[in-house]
Amino acid sequence: MSNYLGISAGFHDAGVSVVNSNGDILFAAHAERYSKKKNDPMLNTAIINEALSYGSLKQIAWYEKPWLKKTRQLYSGEYSRAFSLRDLPKQQLASLGYKFTGPIKCHKHHLSHAAAGFQTSLFDEAIVVVVDAIGEWDTYTAWLADYDKNGYARYKRIMRQHYPHSLGLFYSAMTKRAGLKPLEEEYILMGMAAYGKNIWYKKMYNEFVDKDIKQTWRKNLHIGVDKHWLNGALNEDIATATQSITEHCLAIMMTQLHETYSGIKNCVFMGGVALNCVANSHLRQLWDNVWIMPNPGDCGSSLGAAALSYGKRLNWQGPYLGTDIPGEYPCEEIISELLNNKIVGVASGRAEFGPRALGNRSLLADPRELDIKDKVNAIKRRQNFRPFAPMILIEFLDRHFEAQHIALPMVSERQPAPLIKLPGKLIPSKLGESSFMQYVFECKQPDLFPAIVHVDNSSRVQTVSKNDKTGARKLLEMWYTLTNCPMLLNTSLNIRGEPIVNDRADADRFEKKYGVKVCS
Numbered sequence: 001m002s003n004y005l006g007i008s009a010g011f012h013d014a015g016v017s018v019v020n021s022n023g024d025i026l027f028a029a030h031a032e033r034y035s036k037k038k039n040d041p042m043l044n045t046a047i048i049n050e051a052l053s054y055g056s057l058k059q060i061a062w063y064e065k066p067w068l069k070k071t072r073q074l075y076s077g078e079y080s081r082a083f084s085l086r087d088l089p090k091q092q093l094a095s096l097g098y099k100f101t102g103p104i105k106c107h108k109h110h111l112s113h114a115a116a117g118f119q120t121s122l123f124d125e126a127i128v129v130v131v132d133a134i135g136e137w138d139t140y141t142a143w144l145a146d147y148d149k150n151g152y153a154r155y156k157r158i159m160r161q162h163y164p165h166s167l168g169l170f171y172s173a174m175t176k177r178a179g180l181k182p183l184e185e186e187y188i189l190m191g192m193a194a195y196g197k198n199i200w201y202k203k204m205y206n207e208f209v210d211k212d213i214k215q216t217w218r219k220n221l222h223i224g225v226d227k228h229w230l231n232g233a234l235n236e237d238i239a240t241a242t243q244s245i246t247e248h249c250l251a252i253m254m255t256q257l258h259e260t261y262s263g264i265k266n267c268v269f270m271g272g273v274a275l276n277c278v279a280n281s282h283l284r285q286l287w288d289n290v291w292i293m294p295n296p297g298d299c300g301s302s303l304g305a306a307a308l309s310y311g312k313r314l315n316w317q318g319p320y321l322g323t324d325i326p327g328e329y330p331c332e333e334i335i336s337e338l339l340n341n342k343i344v345g346v347a348s349g350r351a352e353f354g355p356r357a358l359g360n361r362s363l364l365a366d367p368r369e370l371d372i373k374d375k376v377n378a379i380k381r382r383q384n385f386r387p388f389a390p391m392i393l394i395e396f397l398d399r400h401f402e403a404q405h406i407a408l409p410m411v412s413e414r415q416p417a418p419l420i421k422l423p424g425k426l427i428p429s430k431l432g433e434s435s436f437m438q439y440v441f442e443c444k445q446p447d448l449f450p451a452i453v454h455v456d457n458s459s460r461v462q463t464v465s466k467n468d469k470t471g472a473r474k475l476l477e478m479w480y481t482l483t484n485c486p487m488l489l490n491t492s493l494n495i496r497g498e499p500i501v502n503d504r505a506d507a508d509r510f511e512k513k514y515g516v517k518v519c520s
């Protein structure tokens with residue numbers, strides 16, 4: 001049996017995925033975890049070799065059309081990139097000493113995003129929404145997706161916006177203006193938004209947004225805004241207005257699609273903007289079912305490209321698809337460290353595919369301790385204002401969080417702004433799930449769990465379901481029996497600016513350098 005090797009590389013956060021001819025996902029990982037360069041755009045020999053260890057290849061599936069991308073690069077004045085041949089698929093692979101003689105199939109960027117979402121979902125049909133910074137030309141697309149009678153996925157594009165009109169580029173431009181790193185630290189801007197006042201909304205909206213219904217923008221924000229733009233404004237206030245406009249634009253897009261295709265109950269949301277868990281929490285009010293694959297950005301599109309080449313629904317078993325650290329999940333050892341030292345690392349089983357650690361490459365802590373947030377932030381070299389996320393046994397979600405309805409108003413609704421309001425209906429209880437930290441909930445007892453609650457009382461929750469077979473479930477059950485607390489603080493096992501720990505050698509380095517035990 002031979003495999004499809006999906007590749008996303010050359011822009012940022014390169015990744016590879018291996019899918020066999022039964023649709024099993026054998027391997028999926030980020031290049032940065034091997035090269036140790038955060039968001040590394042380039043492939044490396046180590047990740048390719050690990051992918052090839054799963055068997056011979058019948059096809060390489062590339063996540064975008066390089067020549068089409070070059071036409072956009074010419075248009076946007078990126079001449080050195082447009083005329084370079086080094087970023088073409090064969091050349092990138094040859095630079096690693098890997099000569100693949102078989103076919104390389106290039107799929108469109110947004111279609112790869114769409115397939116990574118739809119073909120890992122359980123839906124037979126869905127509206128698939130993709131929002132990112134830029135594909136080849138595309139910045140926002142929506143697709144009507146289903147399967148034909150032979151089980152092959154079909155995609156009909158029903159909405160499109162293209163460069164330079166881009167909600168993703170707007171968010172990245174404001175990330176840069178707020179002193180953060182664009183295309184990397186957008187999630188920090190999202191967290192910062194809870195601290196600001198929504199005083200710049202109108203100015204920002206009037207200056208940049210043209211027609212929100214069509215997602216046309218007045219300015220090309222590809223290279224950001226002038227550093228003196230809105231001189232004197234607080235970064236927190238810029239963050240609030242940015243988040244507010246983003247929520248508004250997404251709400252407009254989704255509401256329009258929901259009304260036009262009212263017979264379809266399922267939504268798949270993909271692209272880098274789908275990592276905005278605050279906005280996601282409001283969007284799912286519209287649909288009966290929402291699926292956001294845990295790696296919706298470009299790295300995840302390596303899986304989408306492989307899915308398109310394979311053609312049918314993938315056998316999605318969960319996000320634990322990367323390098324394996326074999327052995328039983330070390331529950332006893334973790335509990336012992338938590339009881340004695342309150343903070344512990346874990347590196348066990350297969351690494352998560354996606355930017356969030358979900359229990360296999362995690363730094364865990366007791367969320368009830370008053371000073372634990374500062375201690376973990378100090379270990380991770382993070383800004384003190386940033387909160388941490390909890391993982392919780394799902395049967396206790398209602399006890400500690402407003403899980404049955406959206407309790408938090410949209411950022412934009414917290415202060416007067418000329419925005420639409422989402423219907424605010426109850427969420428079906430099954431959608432209280434947030435297995436991959438895609439959503440935020442309001443904490444009912446913020447005083448009891450200071451380490452995992454943001455300044456607006458929200459928490460980005462990872463729910464661990466009853467039928468979860470991972471070590472995290474067993475660990476939380478043991479922790480609850482001992483402490484009557486059904487949750488743990490869970491953050492990724494890395495420090496700011498570095499990739500998450502991948503193998504045991506990385507874990508040993510982390511343990512030695514930062515003085516925190518890492519259990520395997």
Ligand SMILES: [Fe+2]
Nearest residue numbers: 132134135298
């Ligand atoms: Fe993308």
